[in-house]
Amino acid sequence: MRVLVIEDDMTLGHALQEFLADQGYAVDWLTDGDKVLGALAGQTYDLLLLDLNLPGRSGLDVLRQLRQDGNQVPVLIVTARDGLDDRVAGLDAGADDYVTKPFDLPELAARVRVFGRRRSGQAQPLIEAGTLSFDTVGREVRANGQRLSLSVRELSVLEMLMARAGRVVTKRQIVNSLSAWDADFSENAVEVYVYRLRKRLEGTGASIQTVRGFGYMLETQAA
Missing domain, CATH: 1.10.10.10 (Winged helix-like DNA-binding domain superfamily/Winged helix DNA-binding domain)
Incomplete structure:
Protein backbone atom coordinates (compact mmCIF):
# COMPACT_ATOMS: atom_id res chain seq x y z
CA MET A 1 0.00 0.00 0.00
CA ARG A 2 1.33 3.44 -0.92
CA VAL A 3 0.86 6.25 1.62
CA LEU A 4 1.42 10.00 1.32
CA VAL A 5 2.16 11.80 4.59
CA ILE A 6 1.54 15.56 4.57
CA GLU A 7 3.07 16.92 7.77
CA ASP A 8 5.16 20.08 8.28
CA ASP A 9 6.61 19.06 11.65
CA MET A 10 9.95 17.62 10.60
CA THR A 11 10.38 15.37 13.63
CA LEU A 12 6.90 13.88 13.38
CA GLY A 13 6.98 13.61 9.60
CA HIS A 14 10.27 11.72 9.67
CA ALA A 15 9.00 9.45 12.46
CA LEU A 16 5.80 8.65 10.55
CA GLN A 17 7.72 7.92 7.36
CA GLU A 18 10.13 5.55 9.10
CA PHE A 19 7.45 3.86 11.21
CA LEU A 20 5.08 3.19 8.30
CA ALA A 21 7.95 2.03 6.09
CA ASP A 22 8.88 -0.48 8.79
CA GLN A 23 5.27 -1.71 8.62
CA GLY A 24 5.80 -2.56 4.95
CA TYR A 25 4.21 0.48 3.30
CA ALA A 26 5.71 2.68 0.60
CA VAL A 27 5.72 6.16 2.14
CA ASP A 28 6.21 9.57 0.53
CA TRP A 29 6.30 12.74 2.62
CA LEU A 30 5.40 16.37 1.88
CA THR A 31 5.63 19.36 4.22
CA ASP A 32 3.69 21.96 2.18
CA GLY A 33 -0.01 21.99 1.37
CA ASP A 34 0.62 23.72 -1.97
CA LYS A 35 2.48 20.66 -3.29
CA VAL A 36 -0.14 18.02 -2.52
CA LEU A 37 -2.39 18.36 -5.56
CA GLY A 38 0.60 18.27 -7.90
CA ALA A 39 1.90 15.12 -6.23
CA LEU A 40 -1.48 13.43 -6.57
CA ALA A 41 -1.66 14.37 -10.25
CA GLY A 42 1.48 12.32 -10.91
CA GLN A 43 1.02 9.39 -8.55
CA THR A 44 -1.81 7.24 -7.23
CA TYR A 45 -1.95 6.73 -3.46
CA ASP A 46 -3.96 4.33 -1.34
CA LEU A 47 -4.08 6.64 1.68
CA LEU A 48 -3.27 10.23 2.68
CA LEU A 49 -2.23 11.14 6.22
CA LEU A 50 -3.11 14.82 6.24
CA ASP A 51 -2.20 17.48 8.80
CA LEU A 52 -4.52 20.51 8.88
CA ASN A 53 -2.03 23.20 9.95
CA LEU A 54 0.21 23.39 6.90
CA PRO A 55 2.23 26.15 5.25
CA GLY A 56 0.69 27.28 1.99
CA ARG A 57 -2.72 25.75 1.45
CA SER A 58 -4.28 24.37 4.63
CA GLY A 59 -5.05 20.69 4.96
CA LEU A 60 -8.77 21.42 5.03
CA ASP A 61 -8.52 23.40 1.78
CA VAL A 62 -6.53 20.55 0.20
CA LEU A 63 -9.17 18.05 1.24
CA ARG A 64 -12.05 20.16 -0.05
CA GLN A 65 -10.30 20.63 -3.40
CA LEU A 66 -9.64 16.90 -3.71
CA ARG A 67 -13.29 16.04 -3.18
CA GLN A 68 -14.42 18.86 -5.45
CA ASP A 69 -12.18 17.42 -8.18
CA GLY A 70 -13.73 14.00 -7.66
CA ASN A 71 -10.61 12.45 -6.11
CA GLN A 72 -11.81 9.79 -3.66
CA VAL A 73 -8.43 8.81 -2.21
CA PRO A 74 -8.95 7.81 1.46
CA VAL A 75 -7.85 10.56 3.85
CA LEU A 76 -6.89 10.16 7.50
CA ILE A 77 -6.57 13.57 9.17
CA VAL A 78 -3.74 13.72 11.73
CA THR A 79 -3.85 17.03 13.58
CA ALA A 80 -3.54 18.87 16.88
CA ARG A 81 -6.99 20.39 16.36
CA ASP A 82 -9.06 18.38 18.80
CA GLY A 83 -12.21 20.50 19.09
CA LEU A 84 -15.61 19.09 18.17
CA ASP A 85 -16.12 21.72 15.47
CA ASP A 86 -12.74 20.85 13.93
CA ARG A 87 -13.52 17.13 13.83
CA VAL A 88 -16.95 17.76 12.31
CA ALA A 89 -15.49 20.14 9.71
CA GLY A 90 -12.81 17.62 8.72
CA LEU A 91 -15.21 14.73 8.35
CA ASP A 92 -17.80 16.85 6.54
CA ALA A 93 -15.10 18.01 4.12
CA GLY A 94 -14.57 14.39 3.08
CA ALA A 95 -12.08 12.85 5.52
CA ASP A 96 -12.51 9.13 6.22
CA ASP A 97 -11.02 9.21 9.73
CA TYR A 98 -9.65 11.74 12.21
CA VAL A 99 -6.83 11.34 14.75
CA THR A 100 -5.70 14.04 17.16
CA LYS A 101 -2.14 14.66 18.34
CA PRO A 102 -0.53 13.39 20.43
CA PHE A 103 -1.31 9.81 19.43
CA ASP A 104 0.25 6.39 19.89
CA LEU A 105 1.92 4.94 16.81
CA PRO A 106 0.39 1.46 17.32
CA GLU A 107 -3.10 3.02 17.22
CA LEU A 108 -2.24 4.91 14.06
CA ALA A 109 -0.90 1.69 12.51
CA ALA A 110 -4.18 -0.06 13.37
CA ARG A 111 -6.17 2.69 11.66
CA VAL A 112 -3.95 2.47 8.58
CA ARG A 113 -4.49 -1.31 8.48
CA VAL A 114 -8.24 -0.71 8.37
CA PHE A 115 -7.79 1.22 5.14
CA GLY A 116 -5.61 -1.58 3.80
CA ARG A 117 -8.35 -4.12 4.52
CA ARG A 118 -10.97 -1.94 2.85
CA ARG A 119 -8.73 -1.60 -0.21
CA SER A 120 -8.29 -5.36 -0.56
CA GLY A 121 -11.92 -6.14 0.29
CA GLN A 122 -10.94 -7.98 3.47
CA ALA A 123 -13.16 -7.35 6.48
CA GLN A 124 -10.92 -9.28 8.87
CA PRO A 125 -7.25 -8.70 9.77
Missing part, protein backbone atom coordinates in the same frame (compact mmCIF):
# COMPACT_ATOMS: atom_id res chain seq x y z
CA LEU A 126 -6.47 -12.24 8.55
CA ILE A 127 -6.08 -12.88 4.81
CA GLU A 128 -6.44 -16.54 3.87
CA ALA A 129 -5.62 -18.19 0.56
CA GLY A 130 -5.49 -21.97 0.44
CA THR A 131 -3.00 -23.19 3.05
CA LEU A 132 -1.66 -19.66 3.57
CA SER A 133 -2.82 -17.22 6.24
CA PHE A 134 -1.55 -13.65 6.54
CA ASP A 135 -1.90 -11.86 9.87
CA THR A 136 -1.93 -8.20 8.81
CA VAL A 137 -1.60 -7.03 12.41
CA GLY A 138 1.39 -9.14 13.38
CA ARG A 139 2.77 -9.02 9.79
CA GLU A 140 3.21 -12.77 9.78
CA VAL A 141 2.48 -15.46 7.18
CA ARG A 142 1.85 -19.11 7.97
CA ALA A 143 1.62 -22.07 5.62
CA ASN A 144 -0.15 -25.13 7.03
CA GLY A 145 0.28 -23.50 10.44
CA GLN A 146 4.04 -23.06 10.08
CA ARG A 147 5.47 -19.55 10.09
CA LEU A 148 7.33 -18.47 6.95
CA SER A 149 10.41 -16.33 7.42
CA LEU A 150 10.02 -13.44 4.98
CA SER A 151 11.55 -10.00 4.59
CA VAL A 152 9.40 -6.85 4.80
CA ARG A 153 9.35 -6.50 1.01
CA GLU A 154 8.55 -10.18 0.50
CA LEU A 155 5.67 -9.86 2.95
CA SER A 156 4.31 -6.84 1.12
CA VAL A 157 4.43 -8.51 -2.29
CA LEU A 158 2.84 -11.69 -0.96
CA GLU A 159 0.12 -9.67 0.78
CA MET A 160 -0.88 -8.14 -2.56
CA LEU A 161 -0.93 -11.52 -4.25
CA MET A 162 -2.90 -13.18 -1.44
CA ALA A 163 -5.47 -10.40 -1.34
CA ARG A 164 -6.05 -11.00 -5.06
CA ALA A 165 -5.54 -14.77 -5.14
CA GLY A 166 -6.67 -16.20 -8.47
CA ARG A 167 -6.44 -12.79 -10.14
CA VAL A 168 -3.58 -11.18 -12.02
CA VAL A 169 -1.47 -8.55 -10.27
CA THR A 170 0.69 -6.59 -12.70
CA LYS A 171 4.31 -5.65 -12.07
CA ARG A 172 3.33 -2.00 -12.37
CA GLN A 173 0.69 -2.38 -9.66
CA ILE A 174 3.29 -3.87 -7.34
CA VAL A 175 5.82 -1.13 -8.10
CA ASN A 176 3.28 1.65 -7.64
CA SER A 177 2.11 0.20 -4.35
CA LEU A 178 5.49 -0.52 -2.82
CA SER A 179 7.86 2.13 -4.16
CA ALA A 180 8.47 5.54 -2.61
CA TRP A 181 10.10 8.60 -4.15
CA ASP A 182 13.46 7.88 -2.55
CA ALA A 183 13.40 4.11 -3.01
CA ASP A 184 15.12 2.13 -5.75
CA PHE A 185 12.26 -0.25 -6.52
CA SER A 186 11.63 -1.32 -10.10
CA GLU A 187 9.98 -4.07 -12.11
CA ASN A 188 13.30 -5.90 -12.04
CA ALA A 189 13.18 -5.79 -8.24
CA VAL A 190 9.66 -7.28 -8.37
CA GLU A 191 11.05 -10.22 -10.34
CA VAL A 192 13.67 -10.79 -7.64
CA TYR A 193 11.11 -10.80 -4.83
CA VAL A 194 8.77 -13.10 -6.75
CA TYR A 195 11.67 -15.49 -7.35
CA ARG A 196 12.43 -15.53 -3.60
CA LEU A 197 8.78 -16.03 -2.72
CA ARG A 198 8.51 -18.98 -5.07
CA LYS A 199 11.35 -20.65 -3.19
CA ARG A 200 9.69 -19.88 0.17
CA LEU A 201 6.35 -21.29 -1.01
CA GLU A 202 7.69 -24.62 -2.23
CA GLY A 203 5.77 -27.47 -0.63
CA THR A 204 3.02 -25.21 0.76
CA GLY A 205 0.40 -25.92 -1.90
CA ALA A 206 0.61 -22.31 -3.10
CA SER A 207 2.50 -21.10 -6.15
CA ILE A 208 3.04 -17.85 -8.04
CA GLN A 209 2.30 -18.17 -11.74
CA THR A 210 3.63 -15.80 -14.38
CA VAL A 211 0.95 -14.49 -16.74
CA ARG A 212 3.12 -13.41 -19.64
CA GLY A 213 2.61 -9.84 -20.72
CA PHE A 214 0.54 -9.05 -17.62
CA GLY A 215 2.06 -10.02 -14.28
CA TYR A 216 1.64 -12.65 -11.60
CA MET A 217 -1.15 -14.68 -10.03
CA LEU A 218 -1.20 -16.66 -6.81
CA GLU A 219 -2.66 -20.15 -7.20
CA THR A 220 -3.56 -22.18 -4.13
CA GLN A 221 -4.79 -25.59 -3.15
CA ALA A 222 -7.49 -26.07 -0.55
CA ALA A 223 -6.28 -26.00 3.04
Whole structure:
Protein backbone atom coordinates (compact mmCIF):
# COMPACT_ATOMS: atom_id res chain seq x y z
CA MET A 1 0.00 0.00 0.00
CA ARG A 2 1.33 3.44 -0.92
CA VAL A 3 0.86 6.25 1.62
CA LEU A 4 1.42 10.00 1.32
CA VAL A 5 2.16 11.80 4.59
CA ILE A 6 1.54 15.56 4.57
CA GLU A 7 3.07 16.92 7.77
CA ASP A 8 5.16 20.08 8.28
CA ASP A 9 6.61 19.06 11.65
CA MET A 10 9.95 17.62 10.60
CA THR A 11 10.38 15.37 13.63
CA LEU A 12 6.90 13.88 13.38
CA GLY A 13 6.98 13.61 9.60
CA HIS A 14 10.27 11.72 9.67
CA ALA A 15 9.00 9.45 12.46
CA LEU A 16 5.80 8.65 10.55
CA GLN A 17 7.72 7.92 7.36
CA GLU A 18 10.13 5.55 9.10
CA PHE A 19 7.45 3.86 11.21
CA LEU A 20 5.08 3.19 8.30
CA ALA A 21 7.95 2.03 6.09
CA ASP A 22 8.88 -0.48 8.79
CA GLN A 23 5.27 -1.71 8.62
CA GLY A 24 5.80 -2.56 4.95
CA TYR A 25 4.21 0.48 3.30
CA ALA A 26 5.71 2.68 0.60
CA VAL A 27 5.72 6.16 2.14
CA ASP A 28 6.21 9.57 0.53
CA TRP A 29 6.30 12.74 2.62
CA LEU A 30 5.40 16.37 1.88
CA THR A 31 5.63 19.36 4.22
CA ASP A 32 3.69 21.96 2.18
CA GLY A 33 -0.01 21.99 1.37
CA ASP A 34 0.62 23.72 -1.97
CA LYS A 35 2.48 20.66 -3.29
CA VAL A 36 -0.14 18.02 -2.52
CA LEU A 37 -2.39 18.36 -5.56
CA GLY A 38 0.60 18.27 -7.90
CA ALA A 39 1.90 15.12 -6.23
CA LEU A 40 -1.48 13.43 -6.57
CA ALA A 41 -1.66 14.37 -10.25
CA GLY A 42 1.48 12.32 -10.91
CA GLN A 43 1.02 9.39 -8.55
CA THR A 44 -1.81 7.24 -7.23
CA TYR A 45 -1.95 6.73 -3.46
CA ASP A 46 -3.96 4.33 -1.34
CA LEU A 47 -4.08 6.64 1.68
CA LEU A 48 -3.27 10.23 2.68
CA LEU A 49 -2.23 11.14 6.22
CA LEU A 50 -3.11 14.82 6.24
CA ASP A 51 -2.20 17.48 8.80
CA LEU A 52 -4.52 20.51 8.88
CA ASN A 53 -2.03 23.20 9.95
CA LEU A 54 0.21 23.39 6.90
CA PRO A 55 2.23 26.15 5.25
CA GLY A 56 0.69 27.28 1.99
CA ARG A 57 -2.72 25.75 1.45
CA SER A 58 -4.28 24.37 4.63
CA GLY A 59 -5.05 20.69 4.96
CA LEU A 60 -8.77 21.42 5.03
CA ASP A 61 -8.52 23.40 1.78
CA VAL A 62 -6.53 20.55 0.20
CA LEU A 63 -9.17 18.05 1.24
CA ARG A 64 -12.05 20.16 -0.05
CA GLN A 65 -10.30 20.63 -3.40
CA LEU A 66 -9.64 16.90 -3.71
CA ARG A 67 -13.29 16.04 -3.18
CA GLN A 68 -14.42 18.86 -5.45
CA ASP A 69 -12.18 17.42 -8.18
CA GLY A 70 -13.73 14.00 -7.66
CA ASN A 71 -10.61 12.45 -6.11
CA GLN A 72 -11.81 9.79 -3.66
CA VAL A 73 -8.43 8.81 -2.21
CA PRO A 74 -8.95 7.81 1.46
CA VAL A 75 -7.85 10.56 3.85
CA LEU A 76 -6.89 10.16 7.50
CA ILE A 77 -6.57 13.57 9.17
CA VAL A 78 -3.74 13.72 11.73
CA THR A 79 -3.85 17.03 13.58
CA ALA A 80 -3.54 18.87 16.88
CA ARG A 81 -6.99 20.39 16.36
CA ASP A 82 -9.06 18.38 18.80
CA GLY A 83 -12.21 20.50 19.09
CA LEU A 84 -15.61 19.09 18.17
CA ASP A 85 -16.12 21.72 15.47
CA ASP A 86 -12.74 20.85 13.93
CA ARG A 87 -13.52 17.13 13.83
CA VAL A 88 -16.95 17.76 12.31
CA ALA A 89 -15.49 20.14 9.71
CA GLY A 90 -12.81 17.62 8.72
CA LEU A 91 -15.21 14.73 8.35
CA ASP A 92 -17.80 16.85 6.54
CA ALA A 93 -15.10 18.01 4.12
CA GLY A 94 -14.57 14.39 3.08
CA ALA A 95 -12.08 12.85 5.52
CA ASP A 96 -12.51 9.13 6.22
CA ASP A 97 -11.02 9.21 9.73
CA TYR A 98 -9.65 11.74 12.21
CA VAL A 99 -6.83 11.34 14.75
CA THR A 100 -5.70 14.04 17.16
CA LYS A 101 -2.14 14.66 18.34
CA PRO A 102 -0.53 13.39 20.43
CA PHE A 103 -1.31 9.81 19.43
CA ASP A 104 0.25 6.39 19.89
CA LEU A 105 1.92 4.94 16.81
CA PRO A 106 0.39 1.46 17.32
CA GLU A 107 -3.10 3.02 17.22
CA LEU A 108 -2.24 4.91 14.06
CA ALA A 109 -0.90 1.69 12.51
CA ALA A 110 -4.18 -0.06 13.37
CA ARG A 111 -6.17 2.69 11.66
CA VAL A 112 -3.95 2.47 8.58
CA ARG A 113 -4.49 -1.31 8.48
CA VAL A 114 -8.24 -0.71 8.37
CA PHE A 115 -7.79 1.22 5.14
CA GLY A 116 -5.61 -1.58 3.80
CA ARG A 117 -8.35 -4.12 4.52
CA ARG A 118 -10.97 -1.94 2.85
CA ARG A 119 -8.73 -1.60 -0.21
CA SER A 120 -8.29 -5.36 -0.56
CA GLY A 121 -11.92 -6.14 0.29
CA GLN A 122 -10.94 -7.98 3.47
CA ALA A 123 -13.16 -7.35 6.48
CA GLN A 124 -10.92 -9.28 8.87
CA PRO A 125 -7.25 -8.70 9.77
CA LEU A 126 -6.47 -12.24 8.55
CA ILE A 127 -6.08 -12.88 4.81
CA GLU A 128 -6.44 -16.54 3.87
CA ALA A 129 -5.62 -18.19 0.56
CA GLY A 130 -5.49 -21.97 0.44
CA THR A 131 -3.00 -23.19 3.05
CA LEU A 132 -1.66 -19.66 3.57
CA SER A 133 -2.82 -17.22 6.24
CA PHE A 134 -1.55 -13.65 6.54
CA ASP A 135 -1.90 -11.86 9.87
CA THR A 136 -1.93 -8.20 8.81
CA VAL A 137 -1.60 -7.03 12.41
CA GLY A 138 1.39 -9.14 13.38
CA ARG A 139 2.77 -9.02 9.79
CA GLU A 140 3.21 -12.77 9.78
CA VAL A 141 2.48 -15.46 7.18
CA ARG A 142 1.85 -19.11 7.97
CA ALA A 143 1.62 -22.07 5.62
CA ASN A 144 -0.15 -25.13 7.03
CA GLY A 145 0.28 -23.50 10.44
CA GLN A 146 4.04 -23.06 10.08
CA ARG A 147 5.47 -19.55 10.09
CA LEU A 148 7.33 -18.47 6.95
CA SER A 149 10.41 -16.33 7.42
CA LEU A 150 10.02 -13.44 4.98
CA SER A 151 11.55 -10.00 4.59
CA VAL A 152 9.40 -6.85 4.80
CA ARG A 153 9.35 -6.50 1.01
CA GLU A 154 8.55 -10.18 0.50
CA LEU A 155 5.67 -9.86 2.95
CA SER A 156 4.31 -6.84 1.12
CA VAL A 157 4.43 -8.51 -2.29
CA LEU A 158 2.84 -11.69 -0.96
CA GLU A 159 0.12 -9.67 0.78
CA MET A 160 -0.88 -8.14 -2.56
CA LEU A 161 -0.93 -11.52 -4.25
CA MET A 162 -2.90 -13.18 -1.44
CA ALA A 163 -5.47 -10.40 -1.34
CA ARG A 164 -6.05 -11.00 -5.06
CA ALA A 165 -5.54 -14.77 -5.14
CA GLY A 166 -6.67 -16.20 -8.47
CA ARG A 167 -6.44 -12.79 -10.14
CA VAL A 168 -3.58 -11.18 -12.02
CA VAL A 169 -1.47 -8.55 -10.27
CA THR A 170 0.69 -6.59 -12.70
CA LYS A 171 4.31 -5.65 -12.07
CA ARG A 172 3.33 -2.00 -12.37
CA GLN A 173 0.69 -2.38 -9.66
CA ILE A 174 3.29 -3.87 -7.34
CA VAL A 175 5.82 -1.13 -8.10
CA ASN A 176 3.28 1.65 -7.64
CA SER A 177 2.11 0.20 -4.35
CA LEU A 178 5.49 -0.52 -2.82
CA SER A 179 7.86 2.13 -4.16
CA ALA A 180 8.47 5.54 -2.61
CA TRP A 181 10.10 8.60 -4.15
CA ASP A 182 13.46 7.88 -2.55
CA ALA A 183 13.40 4.11 -3.01
CA ASP A 184 15.12 2.13 -5.75
CA PHE A 185 12.26 -0.25 -6.52
CA SER A 186 11.63 -1.32 -10.10
CA GLU A 187 9.98 -4.07 -12.11
CA ASN A 188 13.30 -5.90 -12.04
CA ALA A 189 13.18 -5.79 -8.24
CA VAL A 190 9.66 -7.28 -8.37
CA GLU A 191 11.05 -10.22 -10.34
CA VAL A 192 13.67 -10.79 -7.64
CA TYR A 193 11.11 -10.80 -4.83
CA VAL A 194 8.77 -13.10 -6.75
CA TYR A 195 11.67 -15.49 -7.35
CA ARG A 196 12.43 -15.53 -3.60
CA LEU A 197 8.78 -16.03 -2.72
CA ARG A 198 8.51 -18.98 -5.07
CA LYS A 199 11.35 -20.65 -3.19
CA ARG A 200 9.69 -19.88 0.17
CA LEU A 201 6.35 -21.29 -1.01
CA GLU A 202 7.69 -24.62 -2.23
CA GLY A 203 5.77 -27.47 -0.63
CA THR A 204 3.02 -25.21 0.76
CA GLY A 205 0.40 -25.92 -1.90
CA ALA A 206 0.61 -22.31 -3.10
CA SER A 207 2.50 -21.10 -6.15
CA ILE A 208 3.04 -17.85 -8.04
CA GLN A 209 2.30 -18.17 -11.74
CA THR A 210 3.63 -15.80 -14.38
CA VAL A 211 0.95 -14.49 -16.74
CA ARG A 212 3.12 -13.41 -19.64
CA GLY A 213 2.61 -9.84 -20.72
CA PHE A 214 0.54 -9.05 -17.62
CA GLY A 215 2.06 -10.02 -14.28
CA TYR A 216 1.64 -12.65 -11.60
CA MET A 217 -1.15 -14.68 -10.03
CA LEU A 218 -1.20 -16.66 -6.81
CA GLU A 219 -2.66 -20.15 -7.20
CA THR A 220 -3.56 -22.18 -4.13
CA GLN A 221 -4.79 -25.59 -3.15
CA ALA A 222 -7.49 -26.07 -0.55
CA ALA A 223 -6.28 -26.00 3.04
